[in-house]
Every structure is written in C-alpha cells, then in structure tokens.
Amino acid sequence: MLTMAEAVREAMSIAFDERPEVFLLGEDVGIYGGAFGVSGDMYHRYGSERVLDTPIAELGIVGAAVGAALSGMRPIVEIQFSDFTAQAMDQIANQAAKIHFMLGGALHVPMVLRTPQGSGTGAAAQHSQNLEPWFASVPGLKVVVPSNPADAKGLLLAAIDDPNPVIFLEHKLLYKIPGRDPVPEGSERIPLGVAKVVREGKDLTIVATGIMVNKSYEVCEKLAAEGISVTLIDPRTISPLDMQPVYESVEKTGRLMVVQEGPAHAGFINEVIAQMAGSSSFGSLIAPIKRLAGMNIPIPYAPQLEKAAVPQIEDIEAAAREIVKNWR
Amino acid sequence: MALTLQDQITSTHRGHGHCIAKGADLTRMIAELLGKEIGYCGGRGGSMHIADVETGNLGANGVVGGGIPIAAGAALASKMMKKGTVAVSFFGDGAMNEGAFHEAANLAAIWKLPMILFCENNKYGMSSSTEKAFAINNLADRGKGYGIPGVNVNGNDVVEVYEAAQIAVDRAKKGEGPTLIIAETYRWKGHSRSDKNLYRTKEEIEEWRLLDPIPKFIARTIKQKKLTQEQCDGIQQEATDAIVAAVNEAVKAKAADPAGLLDAVFKKVSA
Numbered sequence: 001m002l003t004m005a006e007a008v009r010e011a012m013s014i015a016f017d018e019r020p021e022v023f024l025l026g027e028d029v030g031i032y033g034g035a036f037g038v039s040g041d042m043y044h045r046y047g048s049e050r051v052l053d054t055p056i057a058e059l060g061i062v063g064a065a066v067g068a069a070l071s072g073m074r075p076i077v078e079i080q081f082s083d084f085t086a087q088a089m090d091q092i093a094n095q096a097a098k099i100h101f102m103l104g105g106a107l108h109v110p111m112v113l114r115t116p117q118g119s120g121t122g123a124a125a126q127h128s129q130n131l132e133p134w135f136a137s138v139p140g141l142k143v144v145v146p147s148n149p150a151d152a153k154g155l156l157l158a159a160i161d162d163p164n165p166v167i168f169l170e171h172k173l174l175y176k177i178p179g180r181d182p183v184p185e186g187s188e189r190i191p192l193g194v195a196k197v198v199r200e201g202k203d204l205t206i207v208a209t210g211i212m213v214n215k216s217y218e219v220c221e222k223l224a225a226e227g228i229s230v231t232l233i234d235p236r237t238i239s240p241l242d243m244q245p246v247y248e249s250v251e252k253t254g255r256l257m258v259v260q261e262g263p264a265h266a267g268f269i270n271e272v273i274a275q276m277a278g279s280s281s282f283g284s285l286i287a288p289i290k291r292l293a294g295m296n297i298p299i300p301y302a303p304q305l306e307k308a309a310v311p312q313i314e315d316i317e318a319a320a321r322e323i324v325k326n327w328r
Numbered sequence: 329m330a331l332t333l334q335d336q337i338t339s340t341h342r343g344h345g346h347c348i349a350k351g352a353d354l355t356r357m358i359a360e361l362l363g364k365e366i367g368y369c370g371g372r373g374g375s376m377h378i379a380d381v382e383t384g385n386l387g388a389n390g391v392v393g394g395g396i397p398i399a400a401g402a403a404l405a406s407k408m409m410k411k412g413t414v415a416v417s418f419f420g421d422g423a424m425n426e427g428a429f430h431e432a433a434n435l436a437a438i439w440k441l442p443m444i445l446f447c448e449n450n451k452y453g454m455s456s457s458t459e460k461a462f463a464i465n466n467l468a469d470r471g472k473g474y475g476i477p478g479v480n481v482n483g484n485d486v487v488e489v490y491e492a493a494q495i496a497v498d499r500a501k502k503g504e505g506p507t508l509i510i511a512e513t514y515r516w517k518g519h520s521r522s523d524k525n526l527y528r529t530k531e532e533i534e535e536w537r538l539l540d541p542i543p544k545f546i547a548r549t550i551k552q553k554k555l556t557q558e559q560c561d562g563i564q565q566e567a568t569d570a571i572v573a574a575v576n577e578a579v580k581a582k583a584a585d586p587a588g589l590l591d592a593v594f595k596k597v598s599a
Binding site for chain 2 (some may be wrong): 055062063075091102112163202
C-alpha cells in the first residue's frame with residue numbers, strides 16, 4: 001500500500017515519463033528529496049535538469065514556473081510549506097490566476113503548485129496553516145485537497161494535464177499513511193471538480209476536506225456500529241466545487257455537518273453551507289447545519305494547544321451524535 | 329533589431345511601446361484600450377495587460393516587477409527546450425527595489441539563463457526619485473551582486489541602446505547568462521492624471537524634453553547620409569497614418585460583450 005507521499009511521487013513520475021515538458025522545481029526537491037520526502041529519488045532518476053533545486057525564493061520560483069508554463073513547459077512547483085506561498089502570492093494570485101482571462105485567452109498557465117499544509121507536527125503558527133480560502137477565493141485557480149493516496153495520484157495526474165494553474169494542497173499528516181483503498185496501478189486520471197461519496201448512510205451527511213475526511217470516516221465507522229448511518233462526502237477539489245452529491249445526500253438524510261481543519265471564519269467550508277442555503281435542497285433539512293472548523297487563532301505550538309485548535313475525532317463524533325439525536 | 333519575433337518579452341504597466349516595437353497589430357492594440365471585442369484581450373485586460381503570442385510578447389503587467397520572474401521562467405523554458413531564444417524583461421527603476429527583481433536576477437544568474445533585465449530608468453517611481461529610493465548612484469552596480477554584467481546606456485540614444493542590447497543578446501544566446509542593462513531616460517508627463525508634478529521642477533522636465541531621442545536619431549541619420557530629410561518625414565507620416573487608421577478602425581469596432589465572461593476564466597480542458 002502506497003502512502004500519499006509515494007502516490008504523489010508516482011503521479012509525478014508517470015507525468016515525467018509521459019511528457020518531456022513536465023519538470024519539478026522547488027527548495028530541496030533534488031538531492032535532499034524534498035522536505036517531506038515527496039520527490040524522494042526523482043533527482044537520481046530524472047536528473048538535475050528536470051528536478052530543479054532552487055534557492056529560497058518563493059516569489060522567484062513561482063514566477064519562473066509561470067514564465068516556463070507560458071513558454072511550452074509544464075512545471076510542477078513544490079513550495080516547502082503552504083505558509084510560504086504568502087511570499088509568492090503576487091505570482092500566484094495576480095499573475096498565474098489571471099493571465100488567461102486578463103490577456104483574452106491568448107496565453108494559459110499549465111502549472112501545478114504542490115504544497116504541504118496543515119497542523120499536527122508541532123511546528124507552530126508559520127508552518128501549520130490551512131490556506132484553502134486564500135486560493136479558493138481567487139478566480140482562475142483550481143484548488144485540489146486530496147484526502148488519500150489513491151485520489152492524490154489520480155487528481156495530481158489530472159492537475160498536471162490541466163491547462164490552468166492548479167493549487168494542490170497536501171496535508172502533511174497524510175504523507176506517511178496508506179489509504180483505505182490501494183492506489184491503482186497505471187495512469188488513470190480523476191477529473192477535477194468531481195466530489196467523491198466516500199460512504200453512504202441515511203441519518204446524516206458529512207462534508208469534510210483533506211485530513212478531516214479520514215477523521216470523519218473513523219467517526220462514521222464507530223457510529224455505524226451503533227446503528228447511525230452517515231454519508232461522507234469528500235469534495236476533493238474545492239475549486240471548482242461539485243455540490244450535486246451534497247444536495248442529493250441531504251435530500252435523503254435531512255442533516256448536514258461540514259468539517260474543515262482551517263479556521264471557521266471565512267473558511268472554505270462556509271461556501272458549502274452558503275450554496276446549500278441557496279439550493280432547493282435546503283427545504284429537506286430537519287436540523288440546523290453544523291459547522292466544525294478550526295478555532296480562529298494561529299496554530300499554537302504545544303501539543304495539547306495544537307490539538308485544541310482544530311477539530312479532533314472526538315469533536316466530530318460528539319457533534320454528529322448530537323445532531324442526529326437532537327433533530328428527528 | 330536586436331530581438332527576433334521568437335524572442336520573448338515581458339513588459340510594464342506602460343507597455344504600448346514594447347508592444348508596437350515587437351510587431352503587434354495596431355488596430356487590435358488600440359481596440360483593447362477602447363474596450364472592444366477585437367482588442368488583444370477582448371476588452372478584459374485593457375492598457376496594462378496586452379500580450380501577443382505571435383510576436384513573443386508575454387504581456388504587460390499591472391504589478392511593478394511582476395514580469396521579471398516570468399521572463400526568467402520564459403528564459404528557463406528556452407534553455408530547457410533548446411530554443412535558442414532570449415527573454416527580455418522591461419521594467420522601471422522602481423521595480424529594482426521589488427523582491428521580484430532580486431529573486432529573478434539571482435535565478436537567471438545561477439542558471440545562466442538567456443535573459444536580459446532591461447531597466448528603463450526614468451528617474452521616478454511615481455513620485456519617488458532614484459536618489460530617494462536607492463543608496464547607490466549607479467543602478468547598474470546591482471549586477472555585481474548577482475555576478476552578472478551591469479551596463480549603463482543612454483536610453484535616449486537609439487543606437488547606443490541597440491548596441492548594448494545586441495551584446496547582451498549575443499551573450500545570452502551563447503549560454504553565458506543574463507545581463508542587466510540600465511537605460512537612462514525620462515518620463516515627461518505625470519505618472520497618471522492625478523500627478524501634479526510636485527516632486528520635480530518644470531526646468532528639469534524641459535531639460536529632458538530637449539533630449540528627445542527621436543529628433544536626435546533623425547538628425548544623426550541625415551548627417552550620416554543614411555536617410556534624407558524627406559525619407560525621415562515620410563517614415564514619420566507613415567507612422568502617424570498607421571495610428572490614425574488603427575484608431576479609426578478600432579473606434580468603429582464592436583464593444584466587448586459581457587456574455588462570455590464566466591467561460592473565459594479557465595482554458596477548456598481538452599478531452
């Protein structure tokens with residue numbers, strides 16, 4: 001069973017083998033193998049010209065990727081921690097995202113920016129954020145948040161194929177764990193913009209992103225043993241967002257809970273709530289929508305503080321139980 | 329010309345000159361300024377965002393310094409794909425204090441990219457003079473910090489600019505890496521309509537008006553008997569006629585249509 005780091009590496013390797021214009025650039029992606037070991041041995045397999053170590057210069061790196069993408073290459077940029085995309089935001093939000101539209105479709109930017117995000121490593125506030133809403137609020141970016149190795153592989157292959165800039169947010173706690181399902185062999189793509197119904201139930205719909213899919217799954221298993229059945233939906237790509245399965249599920253369950261790791265205020269998951277509130281499925285709800293998200297604080301350092309800052313399995317379980325029990 | 333059609337450029341928020349010099353279609357360019365459907369960006373980009381793939385123009389840029397890393401990337405692609413082309417980033421003195429300049433100059437230097445960092449030093453970033461914004465007198469000295477040549481040219485002398493550019497292009501195409509060119513020039517007019525020129529004197533503006541590169545070039549060309557006065561007048565008339573014709577055609581063109589906006593954000597994924 002491949003881990004997510006291995007699945008991402010496999011997807012990149014397949015893309016490298018399929019297209020000579022694909023290359024990887026970033027800090028320490030070469031001989032070091034990437035800060036989280038994602039590029040691993042690719043430097044040795046593909047050489048220093050396709051696995052390009054860069055200086056610590058996020059704005060320059062992303063800008064160079066944009067320029068290369070405009071000129072016939074298909075770069076994959078690794079930004080060592082998603083927090084550091086702040087350094088590169090002009091090239092991400094003002095350049096990459098807007099070039100196709102702003103220049104009247106004359107040019108496009110087939111670039112993937114992969115970056116690890118999320119808390120749980122004791123690295124404190126500047127190495128632990130979930131920045132989905134930064135990217136999801138910029139028209140022109142596609143945003144992928146894989147929750148398991150199999151999806152990561154298929155989605156990354158689709159992201160590399162995509163003629164538009166794609167932000168690929170990998171939760172760093174997922175890197176080392178194998179998924180529930182094996183990673184398929186071969187090079188099958190998972191189209192961007194298609195949500196996955198992870199499991200089906202009749203009592204509650206949970207929409208969760210990234211690592212919260214895994215945490216929610218454990219809750220689903222536990223509740224199933226008690227006779228509470230839950231539908232779990234993983235949007236997989238948050239831009240574009242596929243709401244159809246959410247509507248269909250809520251029409252059956254009548255209850256909706258949304259879960260994300262990032263702070264609640266202006267978080268991505270609020271978009272799911274807003275779209276639900278404006279949809280004709282809204283009338284199917286028999287309970288108020290429950291939102292579980294990170295606290296509105298920077299991620300703290302000490303393990304017990306860090307845990308308190310983001311939803312844990314127990315929180316999801318308690319909230320799920322409460323909504324099913326209290327609203328009938 | 330020092331650049332071929334295949335060589336690439338990135339430009340500034342004042343990019344019309346670069347756009348025309350690289351060979352853009354005048355009607356489409358002016359139509360874009362007027363927000364017309366036939367404009368280079370279909371009215372979606374306007375004055376600050378004209379690009380033309382056919383002529384290697386990767387686009388003007390609304391962000392100071394925004395095009396410099398992009399040109400480095402274009403040069404990286406040229407090197408990786410062995411195209412033999414050069415990428416030139418035009419920017420102003422103001423951009424040289426942006427992080428984008430430093431990061432791109434360093435990447436171009438360490439990777440020996442076929443790139444030219446071309447600074448049009450017009451003395452002011454909006455109202456900030458180079459004296460206020462730099463602690464060095466010679467901006468070309470910055471080249472040393474990246475281990476690349478830093479060259480000064482008189483930006484109001486067409487031939488001097490051409491010669492310096494040709495040397496830099498040759499160096500880039502031989503794989504010897506980037507060059508920083510500082511071309512001294514001047515902005516006669518205010519930065520924008522709100523500019524009252526409070527930060528400089530009328531005398532200074534007048535002095536620079538006398539250094540207009542066009543009459544100077546014409547006078548030299550005639551003196552050297554390369555062209556006659558009549559030929560020069562003819563060329564100027566041709567240019568004026570071309571602009572007038574383009575404006576007339578662009579004015580008549582259909583206004584940009586909001587109908588397609590949502591479909592224009594992403595390039596379609598081919599099946």
